Amino acid sequence: MSIRYRRFLNDPSRAVAEMLEGYVAAHADLISLQDGMVVRAVPKPAGRVGLVIGNGSGHEPAMIGWVGEGLFDVNVAGPIFSSPGPSAILTGIKAADRGGGVLLLVSSHAGDIMNADLAMADAEDEGIRVEMVVLYDDIASAPKDQITERRGGAGLFFVWKMVGAAAERGDSLEECAAVARRARDRSRSLSAAIGTVAHPVSGQPLGDPDDPALSVGMGVHGEPGTRLGEDVEADQIAEHMICRLIDDAELSDGDQVALLLNNAGSVTLMELSVLYRGAVSALEKRGIEVVRSWIGPYATTLDMAGFAFAICHLDEELPALYDRPARGAGFTMIGR
Amino acid sequence: MSIRYRRFLNDPSRAVAEMLEGYVAAHADLISLQDGMVVRAVPKPAGRVGLVIGNGSGHEPAMIGWVGEGLFDVNVAGPIFSSPGPSAILTGIKAADRGGGVLLLVSSHAGDIMNADLAMADAEDEGIRVEMVVLYDDIASAPKDQITERRGGAGLFFVWKMVGAAAERGDSLEECAAVARRARDRSRSLSAAIGTVAHPVSGQPLGDPDDPALSVGMGVHGEPGTRLGEDVEADQIAEHMICRLIDDAELSDGDQVALLLNNAGSVTLMELSVLYRGAVSALEKRGIEVVRSWIGPYATTLDMAGFAFAICHLDEELPALYDRPARGAGFTMIGR
Amino acid sequence: MSKVDRDLVDRDLAVRLVAAAARRVHDHQEMLSQLDAVAGDGDHGVNMSTALGEADRRSGKCDHVTAAEVFKAAGSAFHDTVGGAAGALFGAFFRAMGGGLGRSAEPGPADLVAGLEKGVARVTRVGRSEPGQKTMLDAMAPAVSAARTTREAGGTLASVLRSAAEAARDGAGATAAMRPSAGRARYASDRSLGTEDPGANTVALIFEAWADEISGGKHG
Amino acid sequence: MSKVDRDLVDRDLAVRLVAAAARRVHDHQEMLSQLDAVAGDGDHGVNMSTALGEADRRSGKCDHVTAAEVFKAAGSAFHDTVGGAAGALFGAFFRAMGGGLGRSAEPGPADLVAGLEKGVARVTRVGRSEPGQKTMLDAMAPAVSAARTTREAGGTLASVLRSAAEAARDGAGATAAMRPSAGRARYASDRSLGTEDPGANTVALIFEAWADEISGGKHG
Numbered sequence A, B: 001m002s003i004r005y006r007r008f009l010n011d012p013s014r015a016v017a018e019m020l021e022g023y024v025a026a027h028a029d030l031i032s033l034q035d036g037m038v039v040r041a042v043p044k045p046a047g048r049v050g051l052v053i054g055n056g057s058g059h060e061p062a063m064i065g066w067v068g069e070g071l072f073d074v075n076v077a078g079p080i081f082s083s084p085g086p087s088a089i090l091t092g093i094k095a096a097d098r099g100g101g102v103l104l105l106v107s108s109h110a111g112d113i114m115n116a117d118l119a120m121a122d123a124e125d126e127g128i129r130v131e132m133v134v135l136y137d138d139i140a141s142a143p144k145d146q147i148t149e150r151r152g153g154a155g156l157f158f159v160w161k162m163v164g165a166a167a168e169r170g171d172s173l174e175e176c177a178a179v180a181r182r183a184r185d186r187s188r189s190l191s192a193a194i195g196t197v198a199h200p201v202s203g204q205p206l207g208d209p210d211d212p213a214l215s216v217g218m219g220v221h222g223e224p225g226t227r228l229g230e231d232v233e234a235d236q237i238a239e240h241m242i243c244r245l246i247d248d249a250e251l252s253d254g255d256q257v258a259l260l261l262n263n264a265g266s267v268t269l270m271e272l273s274v275l276y277r278g279a280v281s282a283l284e285k286r287g288i289e290v291v292r293s294w295i296g297p298y299a300t301t302l303d304m305a306g307f308a309f310a311i312c313h314l315d316e317e318l319p320a321l322y323d324r325p326a327r328g329a330g331f332t333m334i335g336r
Numbered sequence C, D: 001m002s003k004v005d006r007d008l009v010d011r012d013l014a015v016r017l018v019a020a021a022a023r024r025v026h027d028h029q030e031m032l033s034q035l036d037a038v039a040g041d042g043d044h045g046v047n048m049s050t051a052l053g054e055a056d057r058r059s060g061k062c063d064h065v066t067a068a069e070v071f072k073a074a075g076s077a078f079h080d081t082v083g084g085a086a087g088a089l090f091g092a093f094f095r096a097m098g099g100g101l102g103r104s105a106e107p108g109p110a111d112l113v114a115g116l117e118k119g120v121a122r123v124t125r126v127g128r129s130e131p132g133q134k135t136m137l138d139a140m141a142p143a144v145s146a147a148r149t150t151r152e153a154g155g156t157l158a159s160v161l162r163s164a165a166e167a168a169r170d171g172a173g174a175t176a177a178m179r180p181s182a183g184r185a186r187y188a189s190d191r192s193l194g195t196e197d198p199g200a201n202t203v204a205l206i207f208e209a210w211a212d213e214i215s216g217g218k219h220g
């Protein structure tokens, strides 16, 4: 299938550092680099809750593109596919602290949680008020009765958007953490991909590059999933995936959802649009209304030929947070 | 190299129609479908100049994502890689007419110009005031003394953004056309790619999928360019391409430019950022200042592993147009 | 059929000519797309087959009473269904041809030649091109001038169209040795050396289909 | 060196142990990454080699006067240079080991064992994991309990570390037959059957390097 080994880079071991320099230079009105971290060009007012995320690189625009007004205060970008260490996260926590406490939002991956845990312990030793919420939404990664074992996926962008809005408007640390948990518990995602990608530094493919099957539930690092037939069409894929999401989220007739379709890398907007159309029809024929839509690259895995659907079961309060303005280099919402 | 034959579509011959449905459904607050064309959800005030573009599909978010406030009024999307016919363009002209005349902005490709020409003649017969400006910027496609033979490329997004702003603020048809020509004459682009893509309907690769070389000056439909060595690094590529642009645009020390880096499809944001960093340094070491930046997918060629640099040599008036707000499904600018 | 009948370009003949062209191009569409894939974007066969298919569907409509109307409707079918360079140009060709033919109440071979000449002129104008640039004009222009020569020598409709078909085929063949200087293919001018131009081939196919149709379908 | 000297876990010995571990892991980094590529993300060897290289650079610094400080500095090197699961865990292991060792003014084998036990306990806590899940703990836990047994039987530092190394190697070998239930690899649990856990291999390499270093470098 599709794999590209040749990349437009200089020394691949410097790729993350050079990426940060280039990206920040292109968006100097919104973000800047501080100790190797992406921070807001204009910090949040004092007393507000600071939001920090540390994550492996290779998933851009996550999360370098999500720093800014109504979004994160600090993103600590680790090496490719690898969480940053506790020292770097601790530096990020300090940079985000505006006196209102700091909320660490961690996508549930073993390394990310451990490193965040260690950093949080150090931050508390230094007298900073820190809370951590571990986020998971990928229904393929563990059964529902072990929901906390699930990985983070594309559904987390709902959480990030809403917590970002809450922190920006001045919610307390506890309130922000509660928003994060509420949005998380109402979000689900499921991904699919064909082929795989090559690690830019090692050149190693993640998974089998010659496997022609569509794998549903593949992880963001190429972890394998359920294989679907080779000839399955977009509408069938969408129907299959949306059904699984509806079941897991226990949605029913009359429910309202936000629907997100994430491009994991190299899927064309033509394909995304056709898939999106299939997903809307799968939801609507079950009486579930799509009231907010996102489509595009949120968390990529380099140039993976894959995508993910995510839904957030909206309640009375979430849409207000969803609709507040946000302004990052990789995500802009004008607000309603 | 990299080519993906399998696509996430239903019947490929219905891909464009289904794409339009899905895309518009995902962005119902901004755009809607009318006679198969993408139009603004909220039309421009009466008396303003209408902006229309017809183009082949397969280049998304161009131009379906560029319909909206401060951008186009109507986009007529043709079949994949093929201009729509004159009848469709005529319908688009009528839909965009708010009484202030209609400006057809045509990217210079033989078919696009001929079909626009024919549509314009018909529109004039129906008493609509129409002007057409043919846009070209790709320095690889013809020498400078045959500048009107050049193709349209990524530099046209500067033109579109600025004309969109002019039309929105109420400039006359002649003034809008003059902005288009001025912005065009100050813009240049150059593209590069490795490998090629497969046509979704015919399955035919455009060009040689096994050619491992980087081709500079490749057209948006896989038309071949100059081949660069296989081991060339990002900084060298950026230096080579920026030098050619500087020469052609006759830029010199102290000039100010907007710099755009277009993702032709499947280039990662990591690579784009590294390339962007190289381009800024190539410009800055020649005393040319980058005062506005765009990086991301503007005109793609499906999932081509390629990119293009574009520059616009700014004067006193253009930045004001550049900075006005714009709001399309594929491009948002909050404005300064 | 009497010779006179045969030489009248009436509505029914026009409908038969459009149908014959549509069948012929449809049968060769893959070859045409492959020619276009060499230095273009590989869609020419599909484009032409789609447009002529629609032209065929429309041409039999009752509201067309003259051959002129049939050819104009065929041209509009190109403009309504496909875009691209050849869509615009063949559309313009058929519309202008209908226009040229329309002046005569009972059009004969001379009117057909006049219509064809209008068509070529329109293609030249819309395409801002001329013969020698490796395009459809390299088949169309010689075909039309052969038609005029044959007609001026007193040729029948059948011989007019046969000479046009032969000249078109020769013209298409000659494009193999040319470097393109118009159309999309000019950006890949080396790549197309040795390959015939797709648009010129469509022209040859259409004139051949017409010549065969008029002479009772004994060829192809 | 006298037996007593050798059995004192002083600053210089700690520096030598860190250096030995760094060299050994560096020499095996490709194998470790390949193991990780089977069901993980293929970076384990690079991660460990990078972190231990930095630990080695830092451990000789003059401001470290005790072995405890050297091990703590090694742990911090992991936390400062690499992330990922193993970075967090080995960092925690070395820092806790330094902490455990730090209580004694002149640490001997028993203090080392106490330090190792603190290390395992910390890994268990930070990793929210236990032996049997196909992780580094499957080498670390048996290594540390073998060290305690040997020490309680009156063993020297050399025999303590040798028994730890052998138990670690056996433990790592046994992971081949396990299905992972912690760490990234659990999402690909079938894929890793028959392959040893990379983190457990790193543990075995470190203990082997230590045993060889203490017994005068006669192995490896």
Ligand SMILES: Nc1ncnc2c1ncn2[C@@H]1O[C@H](COP(=O)(O)OP(=O)(O)O)[C@@H](O)[C@H]1O
Binding pocket: B082, B083, B110, B111, C036, C040, C041, C042, C043, C044, C045, C047, C048, C083, C084, C085, C086, C087, C089, C127, C128, C129, C130, C134, C135, C136, C137, C182, C183, C184, C197, C198, C199, C200
């Ligand atoms: N300017 C022109 N003048 C005459 N013929 C042209 C011109 N440009 C293109 N053509 C013809 O159009 C053909 C290509 O048609 P087609 O592939 O259907 O359109 P497109 O190039 O837009 O994909 C060429 O083979 C050539 O004969």
Ligand SMILES: Nc1ncnc2c1ncn2[C@@H]1O[C@H](COP(=O)(O)OP(=O)(O)O)[C@@H](O)[C@H]1O
Binding pocket: A082, A083, A110, A111, D036, D040, D041, D042, D043, D044, D045, D047, D048, D083, D084, D085, D086, D087, D089, D123, D127, D128, D129, D130, D134, D135, D136, D137, D182, D183, D184, D197, D198, D199, D200
């Ligand atoms: N929860 C855990 N407890 C103990 N060891 C773990 C745990 N998670 C992962 N590991 C160890 O970490 C190793 C992987 O390390 P590494 O590849 O460097 O990190 P990552 O998995 O983040 O890429 C595994 O082989 C395993 O031994």
Ligand SMILES: [Mg+2]
Binding pocket: A081, A082, A083, D041, D043, D084, D085
């Ligand atoms: Mg890793």
Ligand SMILES: [Mg+2]
Binding pocket: B081, B082, B083, C041, C043, C084, C085
């Ligand atoms: Mg075409």
Ligand SMILES: [Mg+2]
Binding pocket: C036, C040, C041, C042, C043, C044, C084
């Ligand atoms: Mg073509």
Ligand SMILES: [Mg+2]
Binding pocket: D036, D040, D041, D042, D043, D044, D084
């Ligand atoms: Mg790993």
